[in-house]
Amino acid sequence: MVRRRGFYRIGPRRRCYSASVIRGFLLATLALFWLLVIRLLLRTLAAFFGGGGHTQETRHPGPRALPVEDLVLDRVCHTHVPRSSALVARVAGRDEHFCSAACRDKALAGVARAS
Numbered sequence: 001m002v003r004r005r006g007f008y009r010i011g012p013r014r015r016c017y018s019a020s021v022i023r024g025f026l027l028a029t030l031a032l033f034w035l036l037v038i039r040l041l042l043r044t045l046a047a048f049f050g051g052g053g054h055t056q057e058t059r060h061p062g063p064r065a066l067p068v069e070d071l072v073l074d075r076v077c078h079t080h081v082p083r084s085s086a087l088v089a090r091v092a093g094r095d096e097h098f099c100s101a102a103c104r105d106k107a108l109a110g111v112a113r114a115s
């Protein structure tokens with residue numbers, strides 16, 4: 001057992017102690033840094049060797065598959081539909097967009113009922 005003799009009494013010992021604390025802190029920081037570097041490396045390697053890495057590949061097309069496109073409002077069900085996939089019908093002399101034929105028919109039926 002090591003007795004921490006003169007630990008609080010002698011100045012130089014204290015400085016030694018704080019120096020070792022700083023060294024420990026630096027070591028911990030260094031260890032953390034290397035941990036991060038290794039993690040990054042492993043991830044890069046996994047992405048590289050994974051080839052068609054499922055998680056990476058499936059995660060990326062998501063945002064790309066949804067290009068910024070005009071959304072049109074289906075006033076029947078109040079759903080916003082991408083313009084390209086919306087159904088267009090002339091209702092009461094106006095082109096309107098619908099999410100489905102059912103909504104379009106509902107709108108047309110509503111107009112027919114109203115007039």
Ligand SMILES: [Zn+2]
Binds near residue numbers: 078098100
């Ligand atoms: Zn709809």
